[in-house]
Every structure is written in C-alpha cells, then in structure tokens.
Amino acid sequence: MHAGLNIVVGTVFVFLLAIAPGEARSAGRIDNAVFSSFTGHITRQMGLDKQAFAQASTCLSWFYKASKKKPPPPAAQGINWRPTAGPLLEEDCPRIYPGGMDAAREDFARTQTLLSVCLTIYEFALVADQDDNQSYSTIELRDLFQSLSLAYDAGDSPRNSINTLTDRFDNWHRARTLDPVMQGMSTLYERGYRVTPNDRAELDRVMK
DSSP: OHHHHHHHHHHHHHHHHHHHHHHHHHHSOOOTTHHHHHHHHHHHHHHHHHHHHHHHHHHHHHHHHHTTOOOOOOOOOSSOOOOOOOSOOGGGHHHHOTTTHHHHHHHHHHHHHHHHHHHHHHHHHHHHSTTOSSSOOHHHHHHHHHHTTOOOOTTSOHHHHHHHHHHHHHHHHHHTOOHHHHHHHHHHHHTTOOOOHHHHHHHHHHTO
16 A cells, blocks of 8 residues: 555656646746847837937038027937937938928937837836846746736747737837836836846947
8 A cells, every 4th residue: 555655656756847847947938039029129110210310310400500500409308319420411401301490300309209219118128127138037028018008828929929019119109109118117116127237238238
C-alpha cells in the first residue's frame, strides 16, 4: 500500500516538474515582438514628424527673416525638439507654403503637436516595460492594456496585441490627443511603474 502511494506521489512530482517550466513561461516572457513592434511603429512616425517639423520651423524662420520681423518663441507642446539644419532649401519655402508666413506658422504648430504626441506615447511605451528588458511580460502587457481601459486576454496572440496598440497609436496621432495616454501613465505610476534612467537615455537619444 505504501509502495503504491509512493509511486503515485512520485508520479505527481515528476508531472509538476514537467509542467512548471511551461507555467513559468506563461507568466513571464511571451512578448513575441509586441514591445519592438509597438515602439518601432512609434519611432517610424516620429521620424516623419521630425522631418515635417524641421521643414515648418525652417520656413517659418525664413518668412520672418524675409519680413525683417523677429520670430516669437515657440509655444511649449509637452516635449520640445530643436531641429538641426536639413536638406531643405529655404528658397523653396514660398512654393511649399504659398500661404506665406501664416501657413508656415500654422504648420509649425501642427507638426510640433504631432511630434509631442509621438514622444509622449513613446515614453509611455517605455515606462510600461518596467524592467527595461525591451520586452513586455504578461504582467506588464496586462497592466499596459488595463491602463488604457482595454480588455486583456493572456491567451490572445501577440499579433492581436500589436495591432491593438498600433491602431490606438494611429488614432491618438490622428486626433492629436494625449488624454488617454496621460491617464494610462497615471495608472501605471499608481502600480509602481516609473521613468527609469534607461528610459531617460532612450528619450534623449530619439529627440536628437
């Protein structure tokens, strides 16, 4: 009787050992490119927004110089970025902005806002990677989704998670809104997430 019981206990123990690694994996790293796809989607749009902002900034300065007026300081838009000189020929500005200074000023404000949206969402995506390993654990992904009031199913495919996050980004970018992102950031902070030194370094890098 005791021998039979020992065999059963031993079998259960071996079975638990066999499934434990799988359970650990399911509770840990099943990211499968969610982080890299989400942040990559943001940075690609950020590159386009940088080019557009640099163009608007260069032409706005050109119109002010042509009119002999001193340009006003730019309005703060959350995260600011100073464009460096690019390949744009200033003589092209009247062709690019046939509406003149007013058109360039309007585009400057628009592109600055879009760039600020990208940078803020990028910060949010970095903060959600709590341990800075460039991958979302199931817990991090759950917290990320819940902070945005999205339903999260651990059994859902990584592709569905990627599509959900990139679609949200596209909607925020198109609407030039950060309200859901700021609320999500606040929720993550309440759960102990923070902007880490690694996050700061990455933000500094992409803003150059």
